[in-house]
Amino acid sequence: MTNQNISELLFKQLRNELTPEEAVELESWLKQSPANQQLYDEINNIPALMEQVRVYGLAEQEVNDSWAKLHARYLMEYPAYKRREFRMRVIMYTAAAAVVLCASLLMYWWLKPAKPSPHTPVVAKAVQHDVTPTTTHAYLTLDDGTSIRLDSLKAGLLATQGNVQVTKQESGLLSYTARTGAPGDRSMTYNRISVPKGSDVVYLQLSDGSNVWLNAESSIKYPVAFNNEERKVEITGEAYFEVAKSHGKRFVVSKGNMSVTVLGTKFNVNTYENENDIKVTLMEGSVKVQQEQVAQIIKPGQQAVVKGPSINIESDVDMHQVLAWKDGKFLFNNTNIQQIMRQLERWYDLSPTQFENEAVKKWEFNGEISRYSNASKVLELLEKTGSVKFIVEGKKIVVKPI
Incomplete structure (x- = not known):
């Protein structure tokens, strides 16, 4: 496969325009070497590309230039309630173009033919602070x-x-x-x-x-x-279900020996291996939660906590916190720091968190922030309590008391 073919496939992928056949071709190229996979990951890491745009001043300069040219006409022709929308369009289009430019440069430097040189060049990489x-x-x-x-x-x-x-x-x-x-x-x-x-x-x-x-x-x-008479699926991790009614045909969600049986309802299941318990939270309808020979029926607003062979029912449940992940948010309501860090590890693909001492592990926090924020923004939110400090070392985070 030529470099030109690879570039075309990568650009199509960036624009979500790949055909199934092209996707298979790209997948084959990705498996050929770790370097190919690294290039793919860097091109698709849009927040990182935007950070590079910001570092080199491309996006800011483009936006400022565009805004200066359009500002006078904008003020005259657009009513106040449309101005925010108009400016956002300018920024989005310019930023999108800058991202494509960065991706193009990245592909060029990765895919260009190597030239013989009497000296090995020294390449300085941008330091990743986030x-x-x-x-x-x-x-x-x-x-x-x-x-x-x-x-x-x-x-x-x-x-x-x-x-x-x-x-x-x-x-x-x-x-x-x-x-x-x-x-x-x-x-x-x-x-x-x-x-x-x-x-x-x-x-x-x-x-x-x-x-x-x-x-x-x-x-x-x-x-x-x-x-069949039974609609059965198997999960790992966490999933939210809105089950369609199907003429008495029950719907079963299983994880190991635990199962949730419903006819038509809305519920969340958290089965992460590194969490202490399996939690089934019901928003609407009725479900039966079963662990081996033990079974419990829960009602809307309740949560079944499966721990070993037992099932406990909790009624004081913050539904907004349970579904925050689905709504694109981190929502902490007296949430233990260890649970918070496990959420960050999964979302940002981080290494297991290190805690400076055992006392820190008992602390709880409150707060709300978009999951599409950089990790530093989430950590800053927690640091505002004045009780904790975070040290980011690559993909590892160290939690220290202040």
Whole structure:
């Protein structure tokens, strides 16, 4: 594959215009060497590219120049309530162009043919002072083992599994729908979506119309079509479900020996291995939570806490905090620092946090901030309490008392 071909594929991926065939071709190139994967990750790390734009003054200068030229006409022609919207468009378009420029330069320097030189050049890299949330790097694994990187594909038909079509919508939603006029197929075909650490939330619509949101470091295995009396899926990590009613056909979410059984409802399941308990939180309807031989029915506003063989019911639950991840926020309400840092580790793809002493691990914090902020902004929010300090060393964070 020539450098020109690679550049075209990378640009198409950046614009979400890859065909399924091109996505497979790009995936093959990525597996050829760690350097290829590194280039791909750097091009798709939009916050980091924007930081480079800021460092070199490109975006700021472009925006200022554009604004100076348009300012007089803008004030005369646009009413006050439209001015914020107009300026945001100028900034967005200019920033987008700057990002493409940076990506172009990055690809040029990576892919250009090497020239012989009598001396080995010394390359100084920009110091990374922050950790940014990355883009979606989720994978869809088809029944035959084919793996598709979801963020590299443009909207459209991704695959056909039996009598079901897998489609990526413009919104990013991955949906499963039966082909019109296709004969019935009783065989069970399974797909899996894997969302690694450092990835955005993935939104999925199953063939029965049920909607699923997957958090970072999570996965779901499911039939492409539900043919039996039971609609069963398996998860790891955290997922939020809005289950469609289906004529008495129960819906089952399982993780190991734990299962949640419903007919039609909205609920959140947190099964992360590094959390102390499995938590099932109900927003609407009714569910049965079962762990081996123990079962409990919970009502809206309640949370089932599964610890070992036991299930405890809690009624004083902050629903906004439970669903903050789905709404694009970090929301802390007397939240333990260890739990907070585990959330940051999953979202920003960080190494396990180090605590300077055991006393720090007991502290609790309150606050709310967008999950699309850089890690430093989240840490600054916590540092405003005046009780804690964070040292960022690459992907490792050290927590110290003040």
